[in-house]
Amino acid sequence: MSSELVQVTDLERNYKRGKFKIAALNAIDLTVKKGEIVGIVGPSGSGKTTLLNVIGGLGKPTGGHIAVDGEDLSELADKDLTHFRLHKVGFIFQFYNLISTLSAIENVEVPMTLAGVPKPEREKRARELLAIVGMEQRMNHLPSQLSGGEQQRVAVARALANRPPIILGDEPTGDLDSKSAKKLMELIRNLRKDTKTTFILVTHDPIVVEGCDRVYSIRDGKITKEFTQTDINHFKMSQGKDSLEELLV
Amino acid sequence: MSSMNMAVRSLTRRKTRTILSISGIIVGVTMILVLLSLSSGTSASTTNLLRSAVTAQITVTNSSTPTLGGLGGFTRPSGGNFGSGGFSGGNFNFTRGGTSGGFASFFGASDTIPQSDSNTIEGLSGVYAVSPQLSASGYVDNSSVLLYGINPSSFSQATTGLSISNGTMITTTGQIVLNNVIADNLGVTVGDTVVLSNNTLSTTNTGANYTVVGIFNAGSTFGPESRSAYIELSDVQSITNKTGVVTEIDVKTTNPSLVHKVVSEIESSLSGVTASTGSSVASEVSLSASLAIFFIVIGGVALLAGGFGVTNTMIMSINERTREIGTLRAIGAQKSQVLRIFFSESLLIGALGAAAGAILGIIISLILPYFSSSISSSGAFGGLLGGRLATSLVASNILLSMGLGVLVGVLAGIYPALRASRMKPEEALRYVQ
Numbered sequence: 077m078s079s080e081l082v083q084v085t086d087l088e089r090n091y092k093r094g095k096f097k098i099a100a101l102n103a104i105d106l107t108v109k110k111g112e113i114v115g116i117v118g119p120s121g122s123g124k125t126t127l128l129n130v131i132g133g134l135g136k137p138t139g140g141h142i143a144v145d146g147e148d149l150s151e152l153a154d155k156d157l158t159h160f161r162l163h164k165v166g167f168i169f170q171f172y173n174l175i176s177t178l179s180a181i182e183n184v185e186v187p188m189t190l191a192g193v194p195k196p197e198r199e200k201r202a203r204e205l206l207a208i209v210g211m212e213q214r215m216n217h218l219p220s221q222l223s224g225g226e227q228q229r230v231a232v233a234r235a236l237a238n239r240p241p242i243i244l245g246d247e248p249t250g251d252l253d254s255k256s257a258k259k260l261m262e263l264i265r266n267l268r269k270d271t272k273t274t275f276i277l278v279t280h281d282p283i284v285v286e287g288c289d290r291v292y293s294i295r296d297g298k299i300t301k302e303f304t305q306t307d308i309n310h311f312k313m314s315q316g317k318d319s320l321e322e323l324l325v
Numbered sequence: 326m327s328s329m330n331m332a333v334r335s336l337t338r339r340k341t342r343t344i345l346s347i348s349g350i351i352v353g354v355t356m357i358l359v360l361l362s363l364s365s366g367t368s369a370s371t372t373n374l375l376r377s378a379v380t381a382q383i384t385v386t387n388s389s390t391p392t393l394g395g396l397g398g399f400t401r402p403s404g405g406n407f408g409s410g411g412f413s414g415g416n417f418n419f420t421r422g423g424t425s426g427g428f429a430s431f432f433g434a435s436d437t438i439p440q441s442d443s444n445t446i447e448g449l450s451g452v453y454a455v456s457p458q459l460s461a462s463g464y465v466d467n468s469s470v471l472l473y474g475i476n477p478s479s480f481s482q483a484t485t486g487l488s489i490s491n492g493t494m495i496t497t498t499g500q501i502v503l504n505n506v507i508a509d510n511l512g513v514t515v516g517d518t519v520v521l522s523n524n525t526l527s528t529t530n531t532g533a534n535y536t537v538v539g540i541f542n543a544g545s546t547f548g549p550e551s552r553s554a555y556i557e558l559s560d561v562q563s564i565t566n567k568t569g570v571v572t573e574i575d576v577k578t579t580n581p582s583l584v585h586k587v588v589s590e591i592e593s594s595l596s597g598v599t600a601s602t603g604s605s606v607a608s609e610v611s612l613s614a615s616l617a618i619f620f621i622v623i624g625g626v627a628l629l630a631g632g633f634g635v636t637n638t639m640i641m642s643i644n645e646r647t648r649e650i651g652t653l654r655a656i657g658a659q660k661s662q663v664l665r666i667f668f669s670e671s672l673l674i675g676a677l678g679a680a681a682g683a684i685l686g687i688i689i690s691l692i693l694p695y696f697s698s699s700i701s702s703s704g705a706f707g708g709l710l711g712g713r714l715a716t717s718l719v720a721s722n723i724l725l726s727m728g729l730g731v732l733v734g735v736l737a738g739i740y741p742a743l744r745a746s747r748m749k750p751e752e753a754l755r756y757v758q
Contacts, residue, residue, distance in 0.1 A: 129751050132655070134655055134750050134751045134754070135751045154660075155659065158654070158657055158658070158659050158660075159657070159659075161655060161656065161657045162656070162657025162658075163657070166656075167652075167655050167656060169652070169754070171648075173648060173649070173651075173652040173655075173754070175331075175649055175652070175653075176338075176649070177331075177334045177335045177338040177339060178331070178334055182334070186331075186653070186656065187656050187657055189327070190656070190657050190658050190659075190662060191657070218338070234656070235656075238657075
């Protein structure tokens, strides 16, 4: 079996705005291997989130092919895409997107409930996951009673609930202070090490970029550059502290 | 964490919005239950009132006896308490005919029916009172009269009775109540003794003594009723040698709406009889029906307003929770699962609102009569009901109002729930409040 978890070939995504066709993604080719942490960087409106949504089965491509864990997403009907999202993908959002009326543990249970996991089993797993992300002590708190960093940890636990092979993060540190952002990235790297989960993270944050194995730079719907960890380290070493910001623009 | 559990969490942890949504249903259900209770209570009150105020609604006669047929029937002496309106007069008087041919029927031309028919009629459902009567010609102190033989107790129940101006109604045999015109002509008054016979007095026909216990007012001085007298049924049967038969049976129903049903049951269970009704029946039925419709329309409008309130709060709630819906869809909730969550919420709102509304409606229905005695008796309903609102709690009304509450909650939730389930997750996630 191939080690490539995500295979994107000549991907296109167009929008219609009245009579005008807008190309949000154009001829995108990328691959992500199992267990990799891949970053996607680029200016606002460059198509980062659209690309992430297509990989996560939230939006359908209008051209090209995308395969995730062996499934060709462009072939799937809406219902099957939902099933794909439930079992194959975990999401982490910038603003955590926890269900405000549910406690931390109940939030982690939601994907398992949707998947029909029996209550004792899902409660046990939710506790384990909250322990992994360091939120065991606050599992009965509502989201409003948690800090941003804590909410994002609960969101990571929720994303892991159905043991998906890949987790997609859309600006996961975008609403966090740098200390919380560093802790989150440390958690993500540990999870990758322990569970072999793959992460694709759309970001503006140098802290996230530093934690990635590879980074794609996207502009106007096209991939313009690809950086490896060596490239990232090289930039940092040769051009000083602010060089990553330059890299990300 | 089933759909219902998520709905429960959502409702219990958004208390203000939940209370607002539920209150719309509570108001609607309470109003409809109170109004239905008022409608039932008023209907019961008016039925009782009408029952005592109007005369018999059905007259059973021999099918060969000439019926009204435009003979210009006279008004029964007792008249009606509702004056000259729809309730005035009896309908059964029409069967006695009018001024020409009809009069003959009083003097023995009427065909009779078995008195036992009244027992059969009494056994029918929806029958309130049955009064058998035998009418015949006779003589009081040698002056010709129309004799009505009645059973005093059933006569007062089935008809409006006589308008006694002096004395009392007969209670037993040997007593007579005279029309005031005859009494004046004969110069007799209450307490006097008169001689009653089936023909003019002679040596062979000496008649029998009757005590005058009451004088009643006639409808007119010259009509046939002005020469009428009332005695016990068995007395007329004995005088006319017509034991066990009557000329007509007057029937009053428990509810005006049952008149036509009772008529057809009488005609199907008895042979050789005609059961006829008068125009007042339609008025009675129409009054009860109008009141019921009036109250139901008001209640329905209240519930509809409540339904719009719930729809509005549910739509607002869905707008507020667009991102939450997007999240649920993103993490793998099928459209049907989102639909179930929001539908469960509106079902719960409907059920809670219906239960609370029913409890409040029951309390108000129970205490309303005690607070309504100050209502002016000159008011439209006050006048009819003696200045006090009458309510009647009926299980079917409670269930109906609760059912409507739940239904409105569910219907109000359908559109918002569909809207939520149809949101595209990608767009819903991008939604910024």
